[in-house]
Amino acid sequence: MNTQVAIIGAGPSGLLLGQLLYKAGIDTVILERQTPEYVLGRIRAGVLEQGTADLLREAGVSERMDREGLVHEGVELLVAGRRQRLDLKGLTGGKTVMVYGQTEVTRDLMQAREASGAPIIYSASNVQPHELKGERPYVTFEKDGQTHRLDCDYIAGCDGFHGVSRKSIPEGVLKEYERVYPFGWLGMLSDTPPVNHELIYAHHERGFSLCSQRSQTRSRYYLQVPLEERVEDWSDERFWNELKARLPADVAQQLVTGPALEKSIAPLRSLVVEPMQYGHLFLVGDAAHIVPPTGAKGLNLAASDVNYLYRILVKVYREGRTDLLEQYSPLALRRVWKGERFSWFMTQLLHDFGEHKDAWDQKMQEADREYFLTSPAGLVNIAENYVGLPYEEVA
Numbered sequence: 001m002n003t004q005v006a007i008i009g010a011g012p013s014g015l016l017l018g019q020l021l022y023k024a025g026i027d028t029v030i031l032e033r034q035t036p037e038y039v040l041g042r043i044r045a046g047v048l049e050q051g052t053a054d055l056l057r058e059a060g061v062s063e064r065m066d067r068e069g070l071v072h073e074g075v076e077l078l079v080a081g082r083r084q085r086l087d088l089k090g091l092t093g094g095k096t097v098m099v100y101g102q103t104e105v106t107r108d109l110m111q112a113r114e115a116s117g118a119p120i121i122y123s124a125s126n127v128q129p130h131e132l133k134g135e136r137p138y139v140t141f142e143k144d145g146q147t148h149r150l151d152c153d154y155i156a157g158c159d160g161f162h163g164v165s166r167k168s169i170p171e172g173v174l175k176e177y178e179r180v181y182p183f184g185w186l187g188m189l190s191d192t193p194p195v196n197h198e199l200i201y202a203h204h205e206r207g208f209s210l211c212s213q214r215s216q217t218r219s220r221y222y223l224q225v226p227l228e229e230r231v232e233d234w235s236d237e238r239f240w241n242e243l244k245a246r247l248p249a250d251v252a253q254q255l256v257t258g259p260a261l262e263k264s265i266a267p268l269r270s271l272v273v274e275p276m277q278y279g280h281l282f283l284v285g286d287a288a289h290i291v292p293p294t295g296a297k298g299l300n301l302a303a304s305d306v307n308y309l310y311r312i313l314v315k316v317y318r319e320g321r322t323d324l325l326e327q328y329s330p331l332a333l334r335r336v337w338k339g340e341r342f343s344w345f346m347t348q349l350l351h352d353f354g355e356h357k358d359a360w361d362q363k364m365q366e367a368d369r370e371y372f373l374t375s376p377a378g379l380v381n382i383a384e385n386y387v388g389l390p391y392e393e394v395a
């Protein structure tokens with residue numbers, strides 16, 4: 001078997017890259033370890049930057065997003081009992097975000113792949129990239145008990161944090177930067193109308209909470225919890241009561257409760273590896289970086305990497321611009337680091353660190369809250385990062 005670009009992983013990164021390259025007439029094969037049902041069963045965030053939504057439009061997969069997605073022109077921050085609306089549109093010269101779940105993005109991309117007829121192999125096991133530094137890289141994998149070899153020009157490692165791509169780079173090549181946080185997020189999904197028409201990020205001495213949504217009838221809520229917490233100990237009733245206790249009385253009163261469709265706990269972590277290229281292998285999305293969810297940047301940074309790699313590969317195949325390949329990692333990383341900074345900053349700003357912050361750092365956190373939420377420049381700073389910083393040109 002052979003192709004131009006072998007894509008490992010069928011999460012949003014791999015599927016979006018595959019779809020954009022298909023539209024550009026570049027051949028790809030996508031290899032995914034799991035079944036499509038398993039991939040669609042994962043519940044992840046749901047806020048798309050304008051640049052991400054535009055890239056989905058360019059890929060030709062935006063029809064349902066533009067019909068069912070909710071355009072949000074603002075977001076609320078709740079600190080010290082004060083509700084502060086960030087007028088995203090007004091503060092950024094007209095930019096907005098799109099509330100549309102990652103699961104739905106993935107579903108639309110899977111359908112587009114199917115319709116295109118381009119190959120995608122699910123339940124591929126033992127996927128292994130080879131000859132990354134040589135002229136003829138290839139990927140081996142097993143499917144239905146048979147071993148296969150896929151020859152290619154380039155490999156896109158879109159296989160997430162636990163994937164094989166990053167691990168196949170020899171030790172000592174990558175530099176890893178990491179920050180772990182002393183808490184996690186307990187998330188719950190329910191078929192109840194959202195408590196507010198915009199998202200609410202709430203700081204409280206009992207801990208952070210987030211009121212998000214998937215549609216006008218489906219809510220997604222999160223609570224900051226200690227890392228040792230177990231999801232079995234959180235009945236629906238306990239979850240709703242704790243959420244109400246962290247919200248101001250007027251908001252809590254409006255909260256419509258109901259049975260949980262899903263509950264899970266995820267630790268918070270920041271991680272970046274540099275560089276994002278090794279020979280003919282390019283790392284994309286969660287394979288190269290993880291953010292805490294506070295800034296809603298995970299999927300958006302994945303889309304940003306895809307944007308750069310796609311534009312570079314098109315110039316490589318159409319104009320012979322192989323010189324651009326080495327630009328991928330620095331271009332992608334410049335934007336990744338800004339997304340990492342914002343996600344780290346929002347996490348610092350809004351969570352309760354308890355004894356994990358000393359008295360000085362707690363005062364700095366308070367001063368940041370006071371400054372960023374009252375100064376026009378502070379509000380612009382948060383807003384322009386939240387809607388997404390611009391992409392650089394690939395030239």
Ligand code: APR
Pocket residue numbers: 008009010011012013014031032033034039044045102124127158159160161162163164165284285286287298299300302
């Ligand atoms: N072989 C083949 N596929 C693999 C392998 C492997 N060895 N390891 C992992 N995969 C697959 C996973 O099953 C998954 O479907 O790669 C895919 C990676 O998808 P994601 O983890 O969703 O990563 P990515 O596509 O980069 O999307 C980033 O997802 O995790 C969120 O917050 C993140 O929203 C962001 C987005």
Ligand code: PHB
Pocket residue numbers: 044045046047210212213220293294295296297
């Ligand atoms: C979500 O809806 O799941 C969500 C929204 C915003 C975030 C994180 C998660 O910052």
